[in-house]
Amino acid sequence: MKPPPFQYHDPKTLAEAVGLLGKLDNAKLLAGGQSLMPMLNMRFVQPDHIIDINLVEGMSGIKESGGALEIGAMTRQRDLEFSDLIKAKCPLLHQAIMHIGHRQTRNRGTIGGSLCHLDPAAELVSVCAAHDATVTVAGPNGTREVAFADFPAGYLTPAIELNEIVTTIRIPLWPAGHKAAFIEFSRRHGDFAIVSAAALLQIEKGKISRASVTVGGVAVAPVRVGDVENAITGQAPTSELFAKACESCRSIDAMADIHASADYRQHLATVLSRRALEKAAGLADNAPWNRVH
């Protein structure tokens, strides 16, 4: 028997789940299980109670509303992958999903679970940062909204209370025709990214009118590189412009671990942010690193 002993609860409504979460000590929510289950199997976590929210009604679905995508927290990553709406309206999310684990894990893993686990290298976390998403959280006193910039509180720690559950993720859409690219560096396909980069560009009359540049895996939470965004806005997109602007990524406060040193992460952030911008702007079609996976 791998996981430690716990009591199992499978509420059918959100109110019931929030109630249990407020009442039980040392409880963990079980969403898709693709992070919590390994942690249970290895006994990194030893909760007294598991609250499985897979049977809670109304927590999954993808729809467009008021210029944004509204995605239920329990929507499986597979359903994001095969969503025509996401493919058409949110190309960054569509591209990012193909880098998340493998088909077997995307079939179970959820968007809300990924955001709450908040792995520094998680693709969905980077996409939410890039798109200035809003997270809706339900607690005993109703719901509240958290801007994604305020969502990470620290390493693997979202800024939500112990008795709160993420219910919906709202991703504001960029105008039709905007450009997007999500790329990452990992040792093998489907591995955790050592560093990832997400670029969104709106180009009008040959000039960049709006830019979003995010690097993931570098620090404990994704970093929106405002210096790069400011340096390229108003300019015509060229490889030289991007290369020069992305040099500022070398000063990001980067973490070091068994996979890569801080210096190497800064280097990757610099190279990958430039490549993501080039890919988004259509300047990388023949680049050797820009192969289709």
Place this chain on the structure above:
Amino acid sequence: MTDKRTITVSVNGIKHSKEVPVRITLADFIRYELGLTGTHLGCEHGVCGACTILLDGRSARSCLMLAVQADGHEVLTVEGIAPSSDKLHPLQEAFRDNHGLQCGFCTPGMLTTLLEFLRDNPDPTEQEVRVAISGNLCRCTGYQGIVLAALDAAKRMKATGA
């Protein structure tokens, strides 16, 4: 105290009702409670892919699910792939004919993963096959034969409508 529940799971078309500890994984339920040891356990934390089963037709790692979560669902393990006890599935035939297995440890996960993949994508490229099995580790490093088998299986499955 170990919390227990009674669950009903259909495995390879046969319904099983059992009382299980809530903390047992689906993988251990399949192996220890049902005695279906074709589903292999390698890493038990979702990396190696050996324990892949189909849950309602979708591939999933059975070490990353609790058995209680399969209550009311349909599971397909490697034992349920062949149409009968004396006839292999075209995917299995392609593995045999293309040297798609050496020690056989990763094979159950490769077969279940590819079964779903080839249904979703009946005419894949080699690159697509390699991405599809990227979550399944073969420690014999016999990937060449596995990829050839998958491509051959796609042709056979199209021909037979399997």
